[in-house]
Amino acid sequence: MAKRIKVTIWNENRHEQTSEKVRSVYPKGIHGALADGLGIKENLEIVTATLDEPEHGLTEERLADTDVLLWWGHTAHGDVSDEVVERVYQRVLHGMGLIVLHSGHFSKIFKKLMGTSCDLKWREIGEKERLWVISPGHPIVEGIGECFELPHEEMYGEHFDIPQPDETVLVSWFAGGEVFRSGCTFHRGQGKIFYFRPGHETYPTYYNEQVLTVIRNAVSWAAPTGREYPKYGNAQPLEQVPVYE
Amino acid sequence: MAKRIKVTIWNENRHEQTSEKVRSVYPKGIHGALADGLGIKENLEIVTATLDEPEHGLTEERLADTDVLLWWGHTAHGDVSDEVVERVYQRVLHGMGLIVLHSGHFSKIFKKLMGTSCDLKWREIGEKERLWVISPGHPIVEGIGECFELPHEEMYGEHFDIPQPDETVLVSWFAGGEVFRSGCTFHRGQGKIFYFRPGHETYPTYYNEQVLTVIRNAVSWAAPTGREYPKYGNAQPLEQVPVYE
Amino acid sequence: MAKRIKVTIWNENRHEQTSEKVRSVYPKGIHGALADGLGIKENLEIVTATLDEPEHGLTEERLADTDVLLWWGHTAHGDVSDEVVERVYQRVLHGMGLIVLHSGHFSKIFKKLMGTSCDLKWREIGEKERLWVISPGHPIVEGIGECFELPHEEMYGEHFDIPQPDETVLVSWFAGGEVFRSGCTFHRGQGKIFYFRPGHETYPTYYNEQVLTVIRNAVSWAAPTGREYPKYGNAQPLEQVPVYE
Amino acid sequence: MAKRIKVTIWNENRHEQTSEKVRSVYPKGIHGALADGLGIKENLEIVTATLDEPEHGLTEERLADTDVLLWWGHTAHGDVSDEVVERVYQRVLHGMGLIVLHSGHFSKIFKKLMGTSCDLKWREIGEKERLWVISPGHPIVEGIGECFELPHEEMYGEHFDIPQPDETVLVSWFAGGEVFRSGCTFHRGQGKIFYFRPGHETYPTYYNEQVLTVIRNAVSWAAPTGREYPKYGNAQPLEQVPVYE
Numbered sequence: 001m002a003k004r005i006k007v008t009i010w011n012e013n014r015h016e017q018t019s020e021k022v023r024s025v026y027p028k029g030i031h032g033a034l035a036d037g038l039g040i041k042e043n044l045e046i047v048t049a050t051l052d053e054p055e056h057g058l059t060e061e062r063l064a065d066t067d068v069l070l071w072w073g074h075t076a077h078g079d080v081s082d083e084v085v086e087r088v089y090q091r092v093l094h095g096m097g098l099i100v101l102h103s104g105h106f107s108k109i110f111k112k113l114m115g116t117s118c119d120l121k122w123r124e125i126g127e128k129e130r131l132w133v134i135s136p137g138h139p140i141v142e143g144i145g146e147c148f149e150l151p152h153e154e155m156y157g158e159h160f161d162i163p164q165p166d167e168t169v170l171v172s173w174f175a176g177g178e179v180f181r182s183g184c185t186f187h188r189g190q191g192k193i194f195y196f197r198p199g200h201e202t203y204p205t206y207y208n209e210q211v212l213t214v215i216r217n218a219v220s221w222a223a224p225t226g227r228e229y230p231k232y233g234n235a236q237p238l239e240q241v242p243v244y245e
Numbered sequence: 246m247a248k249r250i251k252v253t254i255w256n257e258n259r260h261e262q263t264s265e266k267v268r269s270v271y272p273k274g275i276h277g278a279l280a281d282g283l284g285i286k287e288n289l290e291i292v293t294a295t296l297d298e299p300e301h302g303l304t305e306e307r308l309a310d311t312d313v314l315l316w317w318g319h320t321a322h323g324d325v326s327d328e329v330v331e332r333v334y335q336r337v338l339h340g341m342g343l344i345v346l347h348s349g350h351f352s353k354i355f356k357k358l359m360g361t362s363c364d365l366k367w368r369e370i371g372e373k374e375r376l377w378v379i380s381p382g383h384p385i386v387e388g389i390g391e392c393f394e395l396p397h398e399e400m401y402g403e404h405f406d407i408p409q410p411d412e413t414v415l416v417s418w419f420a421g422g423e424v425f426r427s428g429c430t431f432h433r434g435q436g437k438i439f440y441f442r443p444g445h446e447t448y449p450t451y452y453n454e455q456v457l458t459v460i461r462n463a464v465s466w467a468a469p470t471g472r473e474y475p476k477y478g479n480a481q482p483l484e485q486v487p488v489y490e
Numbered sequence: 491m492a493k494r495i496k497v498t499i500w501n502e503n504r505h506e507q508t509s510e511k512v513r514s515v516y517p518k519g520i521h522g523a524l525a526d527g528l529g530i531k532e533n534l535e536i537v538t539a540t541l542d543e544p545e546h547g548l549t550e551e552r553l554a555d556t557d558v559l560l561w562w563g564h565t566a567h568g569d570v571s572d573e574v575v576e577r578v579y580q581r582v583l584h585g586m587g588l589i590v591l592h593s594g595h596f597s598k599i600f601k602k603l604m605g606t607s608c609d610l611k612w613r614e615i616g617e618k619e620r621l622w623v624i625s626p627g628h629p630i631v632e633g634i635g636e637c638f639e640l641p642h643e644e645m646y647g648e649h650f651d652i653p654q655p656d657e658t659v660l661v662s663w664f665a666g667g668e669v670f671r672s673g674c675t676f677h678r679g680q681g682k683i684f685y686f687r688p689g690h691e692t693y694p695t696y697y698n699e700q701v702l703t704v705i706r707n708a709v710s711w712a713a714p715t716g717r718e719y720p721k722y723g724n725a726q727p728l729e730q731v732p733v734y735e
Numbered sequence: 736m737a738k739r740i741k742v743t744i745w746n747e748n749r750h751e752q753t754s755e756k757v758r759s760v761y762p763k764g765i766h767g768a769l770a771d772g773l774g775i776k777e778n779l780e781i782v783t784a785t786l787d788e789p790e791h792g793l794t795e796e797r798l799a800d801t802d803v804l805l806w807w808g809h810t811a812h813g814d815v816s817d818e819v820v821e822r823v824y825q826r827v828l829h830g831m832g833l834i835v836l837h838s839g840h841f842s843k844i845f846k847k848l849m850g851t852s853c854d855l856k857w858r859e860i861g862e863k864e865r866l867w868v869i870s871p872g873h874p875i876v877e878g879i880g881e882c883f884e885l886p887h888e889e890m891y892g893e894h895f896d897i898p899q900p901d902e903t904v905l906v907s908w909f910a911g912g913e914v915f916r917s918g919c920t921f922h923r924g925q926g927k928i929f930y931f932r933p934g935h936e937t938y939p940t941y942y943n944e945q946v947l948t949v950i951r952n953a954v955s956w957a958a959p960t961g962r963e964y965p966k967y968g969n970a971q972p973l974e975q976v977p978v979y980e
Contacts, residue, residue, distance in 0.1 A: 002492075093361065093362055093406070095627060112360060113360040114360055115357060115358040115359050115360040115408075115433055116338065116433050116434055117338055117434065117477075119475075119477035119478075120477060121476070121477060121478065121479075121480040122478070122479060122480065123479060123480050123481070123482060125482070125486060125488075125489060126489030127482070127486045127487075127489070130728065130912055132892075132893045132894075132913070132914050133720075133893070133894060134893055134894065134916070135677065135899070136679075136680045136717060136720055136894055137585060137677055137679070137680035137681060137682055137714070137715060137717075138715075139715055141715075141717070142715040142716065142717060143717070144717075146720055146721060146893075146894065152489055155480075155482075157480060157867075158867045158868070158869055158881075158906065159475040159477075159867075159868060159869065159871055159881065161338070161434055161475070161477070163360075163408060163431065163432065163433060164411055164432060164870070164902065164903075166409055166656075166657070167656070167899065168899075168903065171893065171906060171914045171916075172914070173908060173909075173912060173913065173914045174908075175482075175484065175486045175487075175729075176482030176483060176484050176486045177482060177483030177484040177865055177908060178480070178483070178867070178908065179867050179906045179907070179908045179914050181869070181906075186408065187408065187409060187625065187627055188360055188361050188408060189361055189362065189406055189626075189627070190626045190627035191627060192627060224627070225627060225628075225629055225631075225632040226632065227626060227627075227631070227632060227633070227634075230364075230404040230406070230623075230626055230636055231366070231636060232362075232364040232365060232366060232404075232406070233364075233366065233367070234366075234367060234368060235366040235367065235368050235400075235402060235423070236368070237368060237370065237372070237400075237420075237421030237422060238421060238422030238423070238620065239420060239421050239422040239665075241370060241372045241420045241421045242372075242420075243370075244370060244371030244372070244397055247737075247738075248737075340872060375667055375973065377647075377648045377649075377668070377669050378648070378649060378965075379648055379649065379671070380654070380922065381649055381924075381925050381962060381965055382830060382922055382924070382925035382926060382927060382959070382960060382962075383960075384960055386960075386962070387960040387961065387962060388962070389962075391648075391649060391965055391966060402622075403622045403623070403624055403636075403661065404622075404623060404624065404626055404636060409625070409657065409658075411901075411902070412654065412901070413654075413658065416648065416661060416669045416671075417669070418663060418664075418667060418668065418669045419663075420974075422620055422663060423622070423663065424622050424661045424662070424663045424669050426624070426661075432870065432872055434871075434872070435871045435872035436872060437872060469872070470872060470873075470874055470876075470877040471877065472871060472872075472876070472877060472878070472879075475868075475871055475881055476881060483865065484910075583851065583852055583896070602850060603850040604850050605847060605848040605849055605850040605898075605923055606828065606923050606924055607828055607924065607967075609965075609967040609968075610967060611966070611967060611968065611969075611970040612968070612969060612970065613969060613970050613971070613972060615972065615976060615978075615979060616979030617972070617976045617977075617979070642979055645970075645972075647970060649965040649967075651828070651924055651965070651967070653850075653898060653921065653922065653923060654901055654922060656899055665972075665974060665976045665977075666972030666973060666974050666976045667972060667973030667974040668970070668973070676898065677898065677899060678850055678851050678898060679851055679852065679896055720854075720894040720896070721856070722852075722854035722855060722856060722894075722896070723854075723856065723857070724856075724857060724858060725856040725857065725858050725890075725892060725913070726858070727858060727860070727862070727890075727910075727911030727912060728911060728912030728913070729910065729911050729912040731860060731862045731910045731911045732862075732910075733860075734860060734861030734862070734887055
């Protein structure tokens with residue numbers, strides 16, 4: 001039996017309230033669809049949290065009990081309180097995994113961890129996306145073929161203003177002529193971060209088996225190692241050092 | 246004649262006001278010593294700026310006229326206004342080079358660009374530091390031997406909480422038993438960043454010819470390429486895309 | 491129960507024949523000590539192979555049945571047949587993990603995979619080595635403190651002529667004044683490679699619990715994902731392309 | 736005046752002998768077209784060399800007098816002598832820049848430096864290629880817009896079996912549905928390497944001003960720093976070390 005991993009799926013959950021189209025695609029919300037899709041893995045303990053819960057559902061207790069946090073947001077990045085962002089940030093530095101999905105590229109937490117604008121090109125005309133595996137030995141693409149297609153998606157195009165990823169796992173081709181680094185890993189402190197591009201709210205992307213496989217693999221990859229936080233600050237010498245006056 | 250580069254040397258300049266020892270080592274201030282040391286390169290146009298000037302000497306005009314900014318701060322990181330930090334940040338994303346020196350690792354601007362705590366171990370007993378070249382083909386270490394020594398320096402030790410550098414150019418050995426990634430490059434937006442460890446305020450480090458050579462090389466490396474800022478946002482397709490309903 | 495991993499420990503096993511000192515430290519050979527030390531993990535199926543066996547013990551069948559190969563060699567790199575090196579190389583590109591130990595830095599297989607001389611500085615006076623964790627979130631250092639010491643080891647010093655590692659996990663401090671990138675990851679094809687510095691034949695390094703923990707972790711990290719080899723060569727278009735004359 | 740750089744353009748020059756079509760596109764050979772196109776930069780001293788010259792035109796003297804070597808080969812990789820490959824390899828480790836063009840991905844020298852198969856997907860139907868800038872601050876894309884198009888090119892598609900590049904500067908979009916890392920930097924020893932994808936022999940790609948700009952920039956970037964080769968081998972301690980018996 002694989003290692004148990006505690007997953008919290010965070011979703012802004014606003015489009016689901018205001019758009020019938022989104023509701024028809026995701027009747028249980030994007031968080032609900034992801035919980036169902038990931039939940040077939042028996043080693044994952046999944047809870048969900050949404051923006052309009054108290055403290056956005058991300059209390060100290062909830063985060064302390066989270067190994068890997070998924071983040072989907074789009075229309076209400078500004079409504080996420082700076083206090084909660086700081087809390088998530090500290091948990092990432094202390095080892096919690098973070099998987100940022102699609103329009104989460106513009107979330108406060110992702111921009112804070114990247115140190116860049118995280119800006120990009122976009123277009124919403126339902127064009128075809130094909131994601132190519134660039135790092136075939138990476139555990140995040142285990143079980144994925146050399147590429148997979150999403151018949152209709154929002155386009156995100158380069159330049160994507162992120163630091164050079166530690167590993168670029170997937171690159172997308174779009175019918176309209178752009179490319180995009182769609183699967184990117186980063187390390188911040190002791191935490192592992194995976195950005196995964198697909199998932200516009202009006203398409204059934206989070207029911208796609210390949211998309212779900214990537215996310216499940218990313219959860220395993222991002223799980224913390226359980227080490228203590230490093231000792232920082234003033235340190236005694238480990239060797240005898242000549243006295244300097 | 247090499248390309249002209251406009252350099253602004255920013256120094257907190259507080260220790261120089263309060264400590265006779267620091268003043269005796271740096272009678273013209275750390276910024277003054279650096280200006281003298283870098284100024285022998287004819288292609289550099291150097292100005293200095295300090296914390297207690299209006300807008301910390303970093304007005305919109307000054308930054309717009311800066312190719313590469315050097316940053317030395319230590320005791321007063323909190324006194325740097327968020328507005329000026331944001332201004333410097335935007336300039337880096339738009340292409341300005343940034344060289345962060347020594348205790349600048351804890352400056353607001355460096356932490357904002359790194360997305361991590363930038364914490365480390367430290368010890369101030371005047372021990373020996375030896376910096377080893379790890380990337381011998383890198384232009385930042387042109388003219389530097391395989392290693393160089395500083396007889397007395399503050400120790401900084403790992404773990405240094407930064408993202409994995411794009412290139413690790415120098416690694417330090419300390420007499421007391423630690424190691425440290427002392428010369429690290431990063432890219433953020435269109436800007437190039439170099440972190441360079443040495444330079445405690447009570448030692449004559451910034452008169453050392455090898456230290457100055459590294460900084461001069463870093464200025465050349467970090468100079469902007471002069472390209473336009475990328476076009477972000479909504480984009481028309483470059484290819485004909487089937488209509489999706 | 492964790493995933494079963496088939497491990498082959500390859501050792502040159504020559505010093506053990508010719509040196510009483512080495513034999514006294516490693517009466518079962520370096521491969522035997524490693525097999526005992528790793529074997530406490532129940533999910534590892536361990537076999538050993540040595541230079542003087544037919545085909546150096548690395549037949550097609552043996553390699554086909556190996557998930558992760560460990561490599562220790564020193565005095566007889568030239569005696570390893572090019573045919574076996576090519577066989578190991580192809581297995582790495584197809585996904586087999588490879589852990590190269592200590593003086594294996596100069597083996598034919600490591601140099602072939604790196605594309606560099608893999609040269610370094612060395613000194614054998616039994617000085618102290620302290621290995622510092624640089625990437626605290628990396629699974630290879632799970633269970634390891636912020637640093638660990640080996641009281642007596644051969645020194646390896648920078649410059650170490652390798653490509654920039656994908657991740658630098660450990661950096662060593664040596665009493666004699668050098669530093670060294672002691673734990674480095676690389677990807678080649680679908681295979682994962684870990685270079686781990688310690689392990690001179692006259693010291694009981696491979697009985698050290700921290701050293702063994704690093705190697706056990708590296709075995710788990712380097713295990714293949716079981717994906718098919720990519721399809722290379724001529725490819726039909728996936729989209730309709732205008733005919734060009 | 737910018738630094739003088741000595742450039743040797745090496746071309747297999749076989750298609751030009753056997754194909755009227757190639758000859759009509761490149762009447763002076765691919766090497767001749769590149770020499771003309773790069774030669775407008777006054778700081779470049781350009782010579783050419785081809786496969787059928789003695790020692791392939793790459794004598795010890797020629798290479799010793801070369802700062803940056805360009806390499807175009809395709810149909811006759813096997814005819815390049817191992818001795819010349821070793822000579823070029825040693826020069827790269829000692830600091831010579833190397834720019835590998837298009838089908839040079841399968842040359843002996845590139846495979847030796849990469850340590851991988853360098854295999855890829857390909858298709859020759861004259862489809863459109865669009866190269867996107869991924870690293871907008873990189874000097875290799877100075878003067879290049881956010882993307883540029885080649886109306887007809889051979890397709891190269893992922894997976895491209897190379898080590899993760901130190902920097903991925905350009906990614907291609909192809910009309911037939913693939914993507915490719917088209918501009919990649921690597922460091923080997925003291926040498927800098929740039930792989931640049933475009934340049935099939937039947938298209939006028941090497942007359943394209945954007946392609947030439949990238950190559951000219953790459954020549955400047957890859958020029959050596961002129962440092963001495965590192966000292967490897969046995970080293971005396973730099974610090975006093977307790978005697979170990």
